[in-house]
Amino acid sequence: MGLLIRPIEPVFFRWYGEYSPNFSGPMNKGISEPLPLVSTVLGAIYRKYVGIKTLTPQNEIQEFEKTFVDVWGPVIYVKGVYAKRETQKGEFIMVHDFPGKLLLLEKREDRVVLARDEDGNPIKIEPAEINRIGIGRDLGRGSSKEHMLYSSKLEDLNATVIRNFKEVETWGIYLEMPISFDGVIEIGGEGRVAKVSEVSLSLNKGGGKSVLVSPALIPLTDNVRITSLDDVLKLKVDDVEVKDILMSGKLGVIGTGFSMSVGARRPMYPAILPGAILKVNAKRKLGELSKLGWGSLLQFDEGE
Numbered sequence: 001m002g003l004l005i006r007p008i009e010p011v012f013f014r015w016y017g018e019y020s021p022n023f024s025g026p027m028n029k030g031i032s033e034p035l036p037l038v039s040t041v042l043g044a045i046y047r048k049y050v051g052i053k054t055l056t057p058q059n060e061i062q063e064f065e066k067t068f069v070d071v072w073g074p075v076i077y078v079k080g081v082y083a084k085r086e087t088q089k090g091e092f093i094m095v096h097d098f099p100g101k102l103l104l105l106e107k108r109e110d111r112v113v114l115a116r117d118e119d120g121n122p123i124k125i126e127p128a129e130i131n132r133i134g135i136g137r138d139l140g141r142g143s144s145k146e147h148m149l150y151s152s153k154l155e156d157l158n159a160t161v162i163r164n165f166k167e168v169e170t171w172g173i174y175l176e177m178p179i180s181f182d183g184v185i186e187i188g189g190e191g192r193v194a195k196v197s198e199v200s201l202s203l204n205k206g207g208g209k210s211v212l213v214s215p216a217l218i219p220l221t222d223n224v225r226i227t228s229l230d231d232v233l234k235l236k237v238d239d240v241e242v243k244d245i246l247m248s249g250k251l252g253v254i255g256t257g258f259s260m261s262v263g264a265r266r267p268m269y270p271a272i273l274p275g276a277i278l279k280v281n282a283k284r285k286l287g288e289l290s291k292l293g294w295g296s297l298l299q300f301d302e303g304e
Contacts, residue, residue, distance in 0.1 A: 003181060004077065004172035004199045005041065010130045010154040012189035013040060015098075015254075030152045034127040034160070035074055035096040035274075036188055038214045038293035039257030039266070041175060042068060044187040045196070049179065060259060064292055071293035072284060073175030075213055076102065077201065078161055080168035082115070084123075089167055093203065095211050095298060097124055097275030098250060102160075103211065105300055111207055112300045128159035152189075174201060175293065207299035209247070212276040215254045216287035216295035217269040218242065232270055237295075238286045242272065249276020256289065 013036040042064060050067060076094035081087060082104070091107035092115070104115040104123040115123045133151045161171045173194075180198060187194050218235045226232060232251055233243035242251075250273040256266040269288060272278075272295075280286065280297060287295035 001178055002073070002174055002176040002199055002201060003045070003179075003196050004170070004174050005074075005185070005187070005194050005196050006172035007157055007187070007192055007194040009192055010156045011036075011187065011192045011194075012152060012154050013037070014189055030150065030189065032153055032155045032189070033096065033098065033100060034094075034102055034155050034157070035076065035173065037254070037257060038071065038074060038175070038296075040188055041074055041173070042071065042292060043257060044185045044194075045179075045181060048183060048185050049181055061289070061292075068177050068179065068292060070291055071175060071177045072296045073213060073293055074173050075203070075298065076157070076161075076171065077174040077199075078165055078168060078171040080161075080165040080171070082106075083164055083166045084117075085115075089169070092165070093298065094125060095213055095275065098252075098273040101126060101275070103275055105211070105298070107203065112203060112298060114300055114302055125160065125164055128156040128163060130154045130156050172197075174199070174203075176201075177293075203298060207301045209302070210278045210280045210283075210297040210299050212249065212272055212274050212278060213296040213298050214274055214293055215252075215269075215271040216276075217254065217256070217271050217289055219288050220270065226270070235270065237272070238283075245278045245280055246272060247277040247279055249273060249278075256294070 012030065012032045014030055015033045015037065046064065046067060078092045078094065079089065081089050082092060093105045093107060093112065094102040095105060097103040102125040104125055105112050106115045117123050131151060131153050135149055161168060182197055185194055185196055186192065216237060218237055233241065235242055252271055252273050253268055254271040255268045258265055278297065284297055285295045286297065
């Protein structure tokens, strides 16, 4: 059981960078990734499903786990024909390949396989983008704010699907979770509107490798000091060192969202970033906060 979230306008999912001259100079810039952090999706659904509660940092995670129980995702699901390879209508999965790209996989009867082009290379899709420029406004005075010129790069997922697929029957951002919800949510920066519907898909059917769908959060202990990449590779995820499971991919630092009830950012973690290929084929998730979808894995085979 899961939810299919279909944005009806360009979306803004910010993973890194700030609207600050410290990062961007006189013009501030916000850059979107093609898929949201799982915390972004859960926060948007929670506000509609439960409402905004006054929570404390101590009980906020427990409240989310009680509400959502077990989450997996997100990926983009498409049922249609891949336009650049004439085939019958099929089911396709686009996984976030950080930064800024989507890795294409195909769902077959008994497995998920990596989609490849004519030269045998994995197919990576560049999302359609929209660039916008704006001026900060002082709503109280009805005037513009000084030094508040900014630009945003938004992702147009609808255009991305239309550009790469034909005869599309359905598509959307898919997450598994055992709750019923059918309606409209506001998601991501600037509260972009999306339609949510219930679906039932079966994606994890086994395979020789796994691709990371959402960031795998690496726990830290008080006595750990990180000064180099080697230090990160020696950190453990579920009692296994990162270097022993990471076949290819990127490492970084990820914030786990913004708490609307507390009015503050949630903790940050070192993380394996989505799109990483891991030597893990017996798990659906790994790392910290996995009940809430962090560290979700999609098992796959290499394909032809």
